Amino acid sequence: MYTKEKSKPNGTMPAVSIVIPVYNIGKYLEKCLDSVVAQTFPDIEIIVVNDGSTDNSPEIIARYADKDSRIVVIDKSNEGLAYARKSGIEAARGTYIYHLDGDDYLEFDAIELLYRKAKEEDADMVVFPFSLDYIESGKSECSIEIADEHFTNTEFFSAIAFSKAHWGVWSYLHKRSLYANGVTFHKGLNYGEDVFLTTQLVYFSSRISVLKSKPLLHYIIRESSITNSRFNEKKARDIL
Structure with a gap:
């Protein structure tokens, strides 16, 4: 695994780490990255994890x-979505973490509104x-x-x-401190990976707040996505 990391000029830690797994x-990808670099809240680091892509994703990331300079690139062999996120989390330095899929995109003020709510x-x-x-x-x-x-x-949970x-x-x-409680990742788990991670993060959270706002994320639904792929033995094992 190769990590290309750029430090902030004053050596301080970013407020928010945005972790983007890419395969x-x-x-x-360009629409996703455009939405992130244009965020109205500048105090972010953008960790892009290339999980062994074989298309033009690495060239776009580079x-x-x-x-x-806020973009941190992690190039690694393909191990699946769960371990791609794990690699991003291990490299993250922000007080808060946000997971963004590489085929989705944010409203430009999303991180500003979320961070303000979290701090308040x-x-x-x-x-x-x-x-x-x-x-x-x-x-839509x-x-x-x-x-x-x-x-x-x-x-x-209820x-x-x-x-x-x-x-x-x-x-x-x-x-980010929630991960210090011993959050684990299941290698090879793709379908339902977010359920596995969210369950643990919610369990270790004491206070969960709801931001009442316009939709801040565009979640793209494709016929070829993991969620919409045909049911098979691998999906059944992931569910179990």
Whole structure:
């Protein structure tokens, strides 16, 4: 694994680390990276994990890294989504972490709004609304509207169980310190990987806040994505 890291000029730690796993998504990657480098909140580091891509993703990543000193590039052999995120987390230095899939993109003020909410309420996690964008049909719909403004960990588990909140790791900002509790990663787990990680992060969170705002993330739904691929034995094992 090769890491190309650039330090901030004054040696201080960034407020937020954005971790972006990438595997053969060159068609969508530029829009994702454009949305991140243009964030209105500048105190970020952008950790892009190339998980052994064989398309033009590495070239796109290198081009953006040359232009923006906040970008940290991790090139590694392909081990799957869970370990790509693990590599990004291990390199992260921010007080907060946000996981962004490389084929999705953010509203330009997303990190500013989330960080402000997290600091105001000293929240371990801040969850927020997003939009589901269907590439093939061109349709878009909003995520579940979360009724409450604050949750304990058990209350949030209950909300998820009754379809009143989401599992997706891209639907919340969270403290990096949560990983010090012994959060683990399941190598090779792709389908349901976010459930496995979110369960642990929620368990170790004492205060979960809800940001009431416009949708801040565009979650792209593709026919070829892991979630929408045909059910097979690998998916069954992942669920188990």
